[in-house]
Amino acid sequence: MSKSITAEELKQIKDQQAELGQVLNQIGQLEANKHALLHKIAGINEDIEDTKKQLEEKYGSINIDLETGTYTEIESEE
Numbered sequence: 001m002s003k004s005i006t007a008e009e010l011k012q013i014k015d016q017q018a019e020l021g022q023v024l025n026q027i028g029q030l031e032a033n034k035h036a037l038l039h040k041i042a043g044i045n046e047d048i049e050d051t052k053k054q055l056e057e058k059y060g061s062i063n064i065d066l067e068t069g070t071y072t073e074i075e076s077e078e
Helices: 007-059
Strands: 062-064 071-073
Touching: 007 062
Parallel strands: none
Antiparallel strands: 062 071
């Protein structure tokens, strides 16, 4: 003889499992977005380093005021 839980209990379990599945799916989507954004950050950092090298070749070692674009030379410590 097989025994069964109530229809209400079964519905509750199914609803909980469905909700869990949805949340896990959302986490997966967020992780994929996070991964893509981390790659984008790496690309931006590479661009920043390239720009720094170009500016250093042109102006030498400098500190740039990002508000005004003016710069001061960095004196090397000898």
